Amino acid sequence: xxxxxxxxxxxxxxxxxxxxxxxxxxxxxxxxxxxxxxxxxxxxxxxxxxxxxxxxxxxxxxxxxxxxxxxxxxxxxxxxxxxxxxxxxxxxxxxxxxxxxxxxxxxxxxxxxxxxxxxxxxxxxxxxxxxxxxxxxxxxxxxxxxxxxxxxxxxxxxxxxxxxxxxxxxxxxxxxxxxxxxxxxxxxxxxxxxxxxxxxxxxxxxxxxxxxxxxxxxxxxxxxxxxxxxxxxxxxxxxxxxxxxxxxxxxxxxxxxxxxxxxxxxxxxxxxxxxxxxxxxxxxxxxxxxxxxxxxxxxxxxxxxxxxxxxxxxxxxxx
Amino acid sequence: xxxxxxxxxxxxxxxxxxxxxxxxxxxxxxxxxxxxxxxxxxxxxxxxxxxxxxxxxxxxxxxxxxxxxxxxxxxxxxxxxxxxxxxxxxxxxxxxxxxxxxxxxxxxxxxxxxxxxxxxxxxxxxxxxxxxxxxxxxxxxxxxxxxxxxxxxxxxxxxxxxxxxxxxxxxxxxxxxxxxxxxxxxxxxxxxxxxxxxxxxxxxxxxxxxxxxxxxxxxxxxxxxxxxxxxxxxxxxxxxxxxxxxx
Ligand SMILES: Nc1ncnc2c1ncn2[C@@H]1O[C@H](COP(=O)(O)OP(=O)(O)O)[C@@H](O)[C@H]1O
Ligand SMILES: [Mg+2]
Numbered sequence: 184x185x186x187x188x189x190x191x192x193x194x195x196x197x198x199x200x201x202x203x204x205x206x207x208x209x210x211x212x213x214x215x216x217x218x219x220x221x222x223x224x225x226x227x228x229x230x231x232x233x234x235x236x237x238x239x240x241x242x243x244x245x246x247x248x249x250x251x252x253x254x255x256x257x258x259x260x261x262x263x264x265x266x267x268x269x270x271x272x273x274x275x276x277x278x279x280x281x282x283x284x285x286x287x288x289x290x291x292x293x294x295x296x297x298x299x300x301x302x303x304x305x306x307x308x309x310x311x312x313x314x315x316x317x318x319x320x321x322x323x324x325x326x327x328x329x330x331x332x333x334x335x336x337x338x339x340x341x342x343x344x345x346x347x348x349x350x351x352x353x354x355x356x357x358x359x360x361x362x363x364x365x366x367x368x369x370x371x372x373x374x375x376x377x378x379x380x381x382x383x384x385x386x387x388x389x390x391x392x393x394x395x396x397x398x399x400x401x402x403x404x405x406x407x408x409x410x411x412x413x414x415x416x417x418x419x420x421x422x423x424x425x426x427x428x429x430x431x432x433x434x435x436x437x438x439x440x441x442x443x444x445x446x447x448x449x450x451x452x453x454x455x456x457x458x459x460x461x462x463x464x465x466x467x468x469x470x471x472x473x474x475x476x477x478x479x480x481x482x483x484x485x486x487x488x489x490x491x492x493x494x495x496x497x498x499x500x501x502x
Numbered sequence: 503x504x505x506x507x508x509x510x511x512x513x514x515x516x517x518x519x520x521x522x523x524x525x526x527x528x529x530x531x532x533x534x535x536x537x538x539x540x541x542x543x544x545x546x547x548x549x550x551x552x553x554x555x556x557x558x559x560x561x562x563x564x565x566x567x568x569x570x571x572x573x574x575x576x577x578x579x580x581x582x583x584x585x586x587x588x589x590x591x592x593x594x595x596x597x598x599x600x601x602x603x604x605x606x607x608x609x610x611x612x613x614x615x616x617x618x619x620x621x622x623x624x625x626x627x628x629x630x631x632x633x634x635x636x637x638x639x640x641x642x643x644x645x646x647x648x649x650x651x652x653x654x655x656x657x658x659x660x661x662x663x664x665x666x667x668x669x670x671x672x673x674x675x676x677x678x679x680x681x682x683x684x685x686x687x688x689x690x691x692x693x694x695x696x697x698x699x700x701x702x703x704x705x706x707x708x709x710x711x712x713x714x715x716x717x718x719x720x721x722x723x724x725x726x727x728x729x730x731x732x733x734x735x736x737x738x739x740x741x742x743x744x745x746x747x748x749x
Contacts, residue, residue, distance in 0.1 A: 231592045234747050256594040263592075267585030271519040283511040284593045286504060328589070 184209055184258075184336050184366035185230060190239035192225050192390075199225040201390035202239070209335070212362040214381035214398075215370035218492050222390040223370040224264045227340050230368070231261045243336055257285070260334035262342055266325035270314035274305055274324050277313060278331060285332045299327040302357065318345045326354070330361070337361065339369040343376060355380050374484040378402075384484075388492045401487050403453070408482025411448040411460050412439070417473040420444040426466060432459045443475075508595040512603025517610060520573075526611050529573040533615045536565055541622060555632070558622055559640045559716045563680050563708055566651045571672035574608045574655035575665045578743070582663040591743075601739050605649075605656055612648040616641060636718030643715025646728035647708060651676050653735035660742040676708075679731075683707020 185207040192200040200222040207213045215223045228234040230241045232248045232255055241248045246255040269277055278299060282292045300309060303323040308316055313324060322345055329337060342358065343351040358367060358380050371377065377384045378398045386394040386401070394401055402408060415423060420438035427436045427448055432455045439445040448463065450456045456479050467474045520526045540561040581587035590600055626632050651672070658671035681687050683704045692700045704710045708731075711724040 228588070233588050233592050253594045253596060256592055259592065261589075261592045263585060263588040265585055267589055269515070269519060269586055270584065271522055272515070276518065280511065280515045281589075281593070283514075284508060284595060286507075286594070325589075 184244060185368065186242045187226070187230065188240050188242075190226060190229060190241060191237045192222075192229060192234065193237045198390050200229070200236075203387065203390070203392055204239075205385060205392070205395065207366045207368055209366050210363060211383060212358065212367045212369070212381050214377040214384040215368060215387060216372065216374070216377060216384055216488060217370075217387040218372070221387045221492075223387060224340050226387070227261075227338050227368065227370065228263075231259055231338050232256050233263075257332075258334055258336050260329035260332065260337045262326050262329045262337075262339045264340040265344075266322045268313045268321055268325050268328075271312070273310050273312050274300070274316070274320075274327075275309045277324065278327055281328045282331050287332065295331050295333070299331045302330060303327040304353065319347060319350050322346060323350070323354075335365055337365055337367045337369075339367065341371060342369055343371065343373065351376075374488060377484060386488060386491060393491045394487070398484065402482040402484055404482065404487050407447070407480045407486065409450065409453040409456050410480045411450065411456060411463060412445070412476065412478055412480055413448070413463060413467075413474060414440075414443060414445045414476040415467070415472045416443050416475050418444045420446055423472070426470065427463065430459065430462050430466065432462070447480075505599060508599045509603040509606060512590075512595070512600055513607040513610070516577075516604050516607035520576075520607065520611065525573055525576070529569055529611060530615045530618060533565060533569055534618055537561060537619060538622065540565070555622065555626060555637050555640055556716060558619075559644055559712075562644045562647060563712055566648050567673060567676050567680065570608075570612065570648055570651035571655045571658070571669045571676065573611060574652050575659055575669040575672065577604050577608065577656055578659040578739070579663050579665045579668045582746075583665075591747075597740055597743055601656065601736055601743075605652060605736065608652050608655075609645075609649055612652065613645060616645060616648070633718065639718045639720045640716050642720060643712055643724070643728075646715070646725065646732075647712050650679075650708065650728050650731040650735075653732040653739075654679075657735045657738045657742065660739045660746070679706065679708050681707075683709035683711075 185205075187206070188204050190200055190203045191198065203222070203226055205213065215226070217223050225234065229236045230243065230248065232252045235249060243255040244258045246258070248255045269280070272280065275296060278296045279292065282295050287295050300306060303326055305320065305323060305327055308320050308324075313321060316324065322342075326339070326342060329339065337358075339358070343354050346354060355376060358369060361367065362380075362382070369380070381398055383396065384394075384398050384401055385392055394404070420441040423444050423446060424436050424438060427433060427446060430448075432451050433448050434451045435449040437447045437449075439447055448459065450459045460477060460479055464474070464477060466472075467477075537558065541555075541558040578587070581590060591597060623637060626637075627634070654675050655668070655672040658675065659665075659668040661671065662668050684707070688700055688704055691703065705727075711727045714721055714724050
């Protein structure tokens with residue numbers, strides 16, 4: 184549904200987006216990750232036809248966003264960053280306007296507005312003026328606007344920004360629900376959100392895509408991913424180490440803490456981690472260690488994110 | 503047609519936003535107060551002893567000079583300041599429809615203000631027997647004049663996210679377009695340059711063309727002038743909105 188090829192956007196002399204390409208199909212939820220100023224919003228603005236790209240192309244459905252903007256925009260629901268709304272209107276007035284501008288009339292319009300209000304839990308504030316709303320309601324009003332016409336493509340720029348934990352949860356499950364039959368791109372800098380919601384994630388840094396894959400794939404890239412961590416209550420770390428080093432399939436042992444013992448084992452290859460963990464378990468039973476923890480580290484998105492977006496670790500850094 | 507439907511949706515939204523704020527009312531009320539004040543107290547309506555609205559329309563270029571930029575300054579500046587421009591321009595409408603819709607909304611406000619001056623018209627008809635054709639031409643001319651100021655304001659409003667800056671720029675441009683046809687300025691100018699040049703400068707002025715219309719002569723050339731100014735500044739608005747996004 185969304186296809187972006189070699190997108191580039193230059194502001195003055197600065198490339199905000201620099202050669203970004205990706206595809207999002209129906210049923211996919213693409214998470215856009217990146218530090219502030221990475222170019223997430225700029226990419227989304229190009230996809231939605233708000234900004235023209237300096238070069239490259241963005242297509243939505245079968246339409247090129249630059250050549251057939253109106254047709255492309257019909258397919259898109261867009262929640263801009265900071266959820267701007269016409270603050271001099273009421274919630275229902277605002278949604279009515281958006282629906283009308285999208286060609287909905289009469290009962291169709293009314294049904295669409297009612298549905299969006301229900302979906303975004305806006306009933307208590309329907310007739311309230313937008314400038315008197317709390318931030319969470321404002322945000323959801325703008326979100327309601329984006330799903331009003333039940334678009335096949337949703338572009339959500341930080342949809343959970345500024346919401347309280349309950350609202351965040353609601354919005355995430357809403358996105359997951361809608362993701363079943365839509366193509367969705369959403370940006371965030373909350374990493375758990377990516378794991379909770381996305382089918383695929385892209386990490387973007389200084390205008391370039393630095394990682395692209397399913398959240399599990401990305402997590403596997405973390406420094407500690409696939410290692411085995413064990414803790415024993417009654418032994419010292421140094422005392423356990425020689426036993427573990429002798430285990431088949433273990434390439435390195437690192438003592439994290441001495442008392443109570445905490446150690447990290449690195450398997451020879453990622454696939455043998457489970458077999459190695461089983462062997463550790465047997466060994467502990469045989470030697471009667473009081474094992475309080477034994478797990479295979481999953482890897483944290485956090486670590487991956489930091490290792491590839493920290494200024495001094497990325498190749499070809501500028502500024 | 504969906505094109506007109508879109509323009510009308512935008513215009514309606516803009517009107518509802520403006521009507522729910524005091525700006526539109528203040529505009530209409532001040533326009534009515536000032537136009538009556540100038541006509542009857544300063545313009546010498548009664549002293550003239552003639553049944554015409556020359557003294558009424560004569561003040562319009564000056565009244566509009568401040569009132570139209572004041573009512574229209576938020577047109578694009580506010581959209582940009584609040585970020586709603588991103589919503590507006592990602593709706594399935596063209597930039598032209600958005601420009602036209604907004605322009606239309608404020609034109610309606612000016613038209614309403616003009617219509618509400620009907621007591622002046624009644625007064626002059628009560629006191630004498632004016633040529634109502636001339637008065638009608640005056641109203642058309644006045645609306646065209648207001649629309650031209652409004653197009654200028656649309657342009658300056660697109661230039662900045664600050665309403666005050668947009669107001670000041672609009673006043674300066676409109677003032678320039680008034681003054682380049684104002685007799686005192688033209689007299690001064692004719693001492694320095696040839697008459698042909700003076701006439702050229704004057705032909706770009708609102709004053710030159712508005713004076714013709716005011717006298718009841720709805721000349722095609724004057725109408726073409728006002729329409730050209732409107733089209734020019736709406737094109738300029740479009741160009742600014744494009745350039746702003748091109749980065
Ligand atoms: N209209 C603009 N003019 C100039 N620079 C801009 C503009 N919009 C964004 N930028 C710059 O482009 C870069 C990317 O911004 P943005 O896409 O908003 O990042 P993100 O959403 O990932 O935080 C930033 O360095 C920002 O300063
Ligand atoms: Mg952003």
